[in-house]
Amino acid sequence: MTLIVAVANALGCSGGSEQVGGSAAEYLAYEKSLGSGVDVTGVRLREDLEELESDRSVSAILEIDRAHDVPELALAVRTRSGVADLRSILAEVGIAVDIVWSDRLAEGELVDVPWPGETQLRDLMTRYRDVPVREGQWHFYLLLGRKTEAERELSLVIDPKRRTGAVAFVDPEDEAGTLHAVGHEIGHLLNLPHPWEVYGNTRSLMSYPWRWEDWDWEDPEVFRFDAVGRRHILRAPEVVVRPGGGPLG
Numbered sequence: 001m002t003l004i005v006a007v008a009n010a011l012g013c014s015g016g017s018e019q020v021g022g023s024a025a026e027y028l029a030y031e032k033s034l035g036s037g038v039d040v041t042g043v044r045l046r047e048d049l050e051e052l053e054s055d056r057s058v059s060a061i062l063e064i065d066r067a068h069d070v071p072e073l074a075l076a077v078r079t080r081s082g083v084a085d086l087r088s089i090l091a092e093v094g095i096a097v098d099i100v101w102s103d104r105l106a107e108g109e110l111v112d113v114p115w116p117g118e119t120q121l122r123d124l125m126t127r128y129r130d131v132p133v134r135e136g137q138w139h140f141y142l143l144l145g146r147k148t149e150a151e152r153e154l155s156l157v158i159d160p161k162r163r164t165g166a167v168a169f170v171d172p173e174d175e176a177g178t179l180h181a182v183g184h185e186i187g188h189l190l191n192l193p194h195p196w197e198v199y200g201n202t203r204s205l206m207s208y209p210w211r212w213e214d215w216d217w218e219d220p221e222v223f224r225f226d227a228v229g230r231r232h233i234l235r236a237p238e239v240v241v242r243p244g245g246g247p248l249g
């Protein structure tokens with residue numbers, strides 16, 4: 001993949017041919033990685049937080065509102081070790097999720113050119129978010145659009161101060177890229193950072209594929225949260241993890 005562009009946006013993710021924040025210099029400072037990555041044994045994401053004594057288990061709704069030209073998707077891919085899908089990805093971190101394909105937006109309401117501003121995305125989320133949750137259930141909100149350029153990778157958390165919702169522009173025919181983008185944004189809603197910004201470049205859902213020289217879509221690890229991320233989701237205090245619980249970081 002050509003990497004002419006892109007900037008890491010602290011609030012989400014970007015790649016491709018559009019610049020949405022930061023600076024080109026910031027992007028160029030990221031080296032591509034090769035090999036097995038970093039040793040995260042024993043690493044904790046937040047040393048300042050008390051860790052639960054046992055793994056948390058919750059139920060959740062993932063509400064997806066999609067652009068007019070995005071069909072309902074399986075959000076599943078085949079890897080060398082079987083099928084990876086969003087439900088099993090979240091089940092591994094104690095989250096039993098119901099995926100609800102809710103509203104279909106009108107033509108022109110969710111497009112990637114020009115890149116929609118955060119106010120516009122928040123307005124869409126406020127207007128369309130309507131799937132009720134039970135007491136204690138977590139709620140993830142996702143706006144899913146179709147990207148208009150193959151190389152462009154633009155997804156981000158809509159409201160980083162609260163982490164209730166994210167937007168992802170995907171190519172629905174690219175099942176691996178789509179599952180990775182959706183899982184990655186859900187990771188941000190669970191308050192996970194990009195690993196290389198905190199503890200090293202792991203090969204996982206929170207990686208950027210284009211930061212690796214040997215990225216492999218058949219590797220099941222690329223559809224999992226890494227060990228640090230799993231521990232954070234399962235053991236960090238609920239308010240730090242639950243979407244809507246507070247700011248990113």
Ligand SMILES: [Zn+2]
Binds near residue numbers: 012013014184188194
């Ligand atoms: Zn990201």
